[in-house]
Amino acid sequence: MATLAQPDLTNEPKRPNIAKAGLQLPAVKDYAQVDREIMATLRPTKAWFTLLMASMTCLAIGAASWIYQIYAGLGVAGYSPPVMWGVYIITFVFWIGIGHAGTLISAILYLFRAGFRTTIYRCAEAMTVFAVMTAGLFPIIHIGRPWKFFWLIPYPNWRLLWPNFKSPLVWDVFAISTYLTISVTFLFIGLLPDIATLRDAEKNPMKKQLLSILSFGWRNSENEWRHFARAYLFLAAFSTPLVLSVHSVVSFDFSMALVPGWHTTIFAPYFVAGAIFSGMGMVFTIIIPIRKYFKLEHYVTLNVMDAGAKLTLFTSMVVGCAYLVEFFIAWYSGVQVEQDYFWNRVFGQWWYAAWIMLTCNMILPLSLFSQKLRRNPAWLFVLSLFINIGMWYERFVIIVPGLSHEFVPWQWSGYRPTFIDMGILIGSFGWFFMWFLLFIKQLPVIAIAEVKEIVPPRLRRAASSASHGGGH
């Protein structure tokens, strides 16, 4: 780490909070510095091994819990009729939501030419892929008999499990598998030039050979870049509506059902905003320690954090507005069961979950109106942890109270997650962070080629005038 240059903040503008279209990296001087500093993050360190071990321990807890559940049956998972969707579906929606910020940052902000995405999008894209991979496990865990998971795949067969193309669960299969495929493609295509850079810098012949295969023989020719830029633009254009559609389709899993609190048209935009909000929370959770530990403050600058915090604040306000509008809809509908459900949510048996949700997602993010806090990485990190907790509880508040307080009193019940549920929840974090940690030691966590685009290229005129003692 000693080779890493310290950020030179002397050139920071005096009013750094003024929004700019482009990202400025005054402490990054040339291409060689970009290569050297970003590639330095690939060296394994003790802290990395420690975190990897911690993640794998969490994963082992999750795996042990799942094995026990397979052995003992789904009854150990804390379900009690009529609450038959619990921690697994909550965690499924949570991870799908986390997966949304990656594509938002890489695709939507790319189309909007928001420069601040440049140094954080790789992290966010990788986070998307691993979050969707994590989410994909939960329907399999939830069905109880995972060896029959292929029954979830909608294909006509002779067991009379015919696909119902009007079911939101089938829409979900199509939406999420498309999202995973496009996210992986987007990540990999963006990585190609950087893998080529690693290949060209690699000394170990075995690793060089492997990187040559992975880079597909990319040579950085102008012809390749021309097609690359066009393909990247179209992938971004496809991914943008895809982000909006996937969580809308996930919301249809709920809103197509006649459960109190679920059957509402606000769910699609509400879920999309919530997904982007939770994804931004996880981006901060990941990027702030990376930025600090690898001394990348001059790449992920305070301006980048500030812009990300503003996006978080905006999505928090959209989510907060949706929370309040839900209460208005219940009151205005005049439907007794709907009103009872919302009263029960805030002042009844689920008050603790609702207030955790409201505090973490609606109240605490209001602190981001303060510029000082938006530019304070320590506060942003703490806030991001609250957002992660709050967004998990948001899904809890949506799913459990609705199922536990339906139309007639015999359908009223409680729900208590068991150690098995919690073990699998912990395991999901272990699984996610294990992949992420493995990723950041194999491939660059900041896009080398895109950062080089920001760095002013070396000019002969400037070089010759400098050699003759002239200024500019």
Added chain:
Amino acid sequence: MAQGMLGAFLEIDAACDAIAELKKQNVGKITVFTPTPRHEFENALQPPKSPVRRYTLVGALSGAIFGYWIAIWGSNYWPMVVGGKAISSWIPYTIFSFELMVLVGGLSTVAGLFIHSRIPRLTMTVGYDPRFSGSYYGVWVECLPERLKDAETILRDAGAEEVRGEQ
């Protein structure tokens, strides 16, 4: 067999000057290597528009049609009859159409990128240097043996750090 002259430049304007001169004297086929996409090279080379967009269009349309078709065909072949409801309903089937439009459109865009960039490439061709993914810009001129000297002179005069012949 490809034969030509390769120049490695540290300065982008020097590389652009070399390209302009090579084009002016019509020395041979020019390939530029750059660690990051730069508009300066696009302006110097004036390449045609990338045809990748055609792959995107064809893929997206095929995906959209296939999405509707698979849902309608599946519903009609294995009908789930519910009284008062259509067996095939185009409104929910738009979701399949949209998702497959994105999926097939996205994958065909990548196919277009691979086809026109000629990747995957199993061996690195002549006229490449590992420095071109680092700090250097490369200009490779593929030309007849009698024009090699002209190419070398132009690259050196423009300010190349290193010029070498390759075949």
